[in-house]
Amino acid sequence: MTSEPDLARRKDYARLSIRFALVHLSISPLILILLLFLEGHGALARVSYGAFVIPWKEIIRALVVVWSSLLVPKLVLKFIKGYRIEHAFGLSRETFRAWAKRTTKAELISFIFFLTVFGTVAALRLYDPEGWWISSSVLAILFFIILGKLVPKLILPLFYKTEPLEQETLIQWLKETCRNTHIRPLPLFSIKLGKETRKANAAVMGWGKARRMLISDTLLEGFELDEIKTVMAHELGHHKHRDFLVQLLFASCGTAMLLYMTHRLLTLFLSGGGPPTPAREILLLLLLVDILSVLTSPLMNAISRALERRADRFALAFTQMPQAMRTAFEKLARLNMADPSPARWHVWLFYDHPPIHERIQAAVEREHA
Numbered sequence: 001m002t003s004e005p006d007l008a009r010r011k012d013y014a015r016l017s018i019r020f021a022l023v024h025l026s027i028s029p030l031i032l033i034l035l036l037f038l039e040g041h042g043a044l045a046r047v048s049y050g051a052f053v054i055p056w057k058e059i060i061r062a063l064v065v066v067w068s069s070l071l072v073p074k075l076v077l078k079f080i081k082g083y084r085i086e087h088a089f090g091l092s093r094e095t096f097r098a099w100a101k102r103t104t105k106a107e108l109i110s111f112i113f114f115l116t117v118f119g120t121v122a123a124l125r126l127y128d129p130e131g132w133w134i135s136s137s138v139l140a141i142l143f144f145i146i147l148g149k150l151v152p153k154l155i156l157p158l159f160y161k162t163e164p165l166e167q168e169t170l171i172q173w174l175k176e177t178c179r180n181t182h183i184r185p186l187p188l189f190s191i192k193l194g195k196e197t198r199k200a201n202a203a204v205m206g207w208g209k210a211r212r213m214l215i216s217d218t219l220l221e222g223f224e225l226d227e228i229k230t231v232m233a234h235e236l237g238h239h240k241h242r243d244f245l246v247q248l249l250f251a252s253c254g255t256a257m258l259l260y261m262t263h264r265l266l267t268l269f270l271s272g273g274g275p276p277t278p279a280r281e282i283l284l285l286l287l288l289v290d291i292l293s294v295l296t297s298p299l300m301n302a303i304s305r306a307l308e309r310r311a312d313r314f315a316l317a318f319t320q321m322p323q324a325m326r327t328a329f330e331k332l333a334r335l336n337m338a339d340p341s342p343a344r345w346h347v348w349l350f351y352d353h354p355p356i357h358e359r360i361q362a363a364v365e366r367e368h369a
């Protein structure tokens with residue numbers, strides 16, 4: 001049973017997490033608006049450009065200004081939420097040094113992605129002011145596909161150690177399950193989260209040969225065999241239903257829609273006033289992408305929650321162990337400090353998984369069926 005102080009603590013943690021998520025959402029639009037204001041007053045260079053000359057220097061300068069203006073507030077937020085609060089609630093085991101090293105790596109990678117992605121988009125827009133959103137969408141889809149290959153083998157190992165799982169019982173169980181359900185077998189890896197956090201997790205990631213199932217060491221250590229099997233069955237559900245492909249499809253359509261709306265609004269905003277500068281165009285473009293992504297995130301989250309529910313149903317039907325699934329969810333809720341009763345708008349805006357009490361409830365209903 002979960003005791004009352006434990007529930008209250010989970011509630012406190014959830015409240016703080018939502019507050020930080022909201023600040024995080026608003027920081028980037030606010031800074032972009034501020035930069036646009038400064039740019040309007042000539043504080044950023046005002047350089048006009050020829051029709052087919054791409055002003056790379058201007059583009060890169062504008063992107064570096066945006067990225068560095070966002071860096072300090074983002075680092076402060078990351079430190080308070082990702083380090084101080086995680087320690088205060090006993091979730092993190094990371095030293096400050098390890099946290100700083102991991103954050104530096106993450107920021108460097110995000111800088112490279114930010115510069116490449118938005119540098120290309122800005123250049124495409126200057127080169128082809130009408131059709132840029134189509135070529136950018138095609139490139140974005142290619143980028144998602146390449147990321148599916150890169151993340152498990154190149155990017156994830158930069159942050160966490162992963163190695164082939166050694167538990168023979170689990171390997172055999174997975175092999176047999178794949179055979180019985182006619183699913184292509186998956187390699188099984190353990191991911192070492194235990195040094196940093198108490199939180200437990202599992203996932204299926206990657207395309208083709210890079211595809212693998214990952215189970216955290218914290219889950220392997222703290223859960224019973226049947227509980228681990230139900231978590232693995234949930235992940236197999238994603239694999240069987242090709243949820244990765246479904247998500248790629250929705251992300252691709254979503255990106256194309258978002259870029260089209262950005263294009264229309266950008267044309268509208270830039271139609272008045274003097275000749276636009278690359279800096280002004282880039283700032284507006286980033287601001288619109290930012291706001292529109294927040295507006296479309298409830299839809300993407302709702303799709304993700306539906307896929308998660310389907311994977312839960314598969315795991316329940318396949319394992320026939322609703323009790324083990326219920327206790328697994330209860331342990332996950334305690335370890336990850338899941339909000340026991342999140343407000344509807346929190347779920348709507350931030351949750352890509354159904355709230356844990358709903359998942360527990362589904363297992364309980366199955367138990368009594």
Ligand SMILES: [Zn+2]
Pocket residue numbers: 234235238308311
């Ligand atoms: Zn899942």
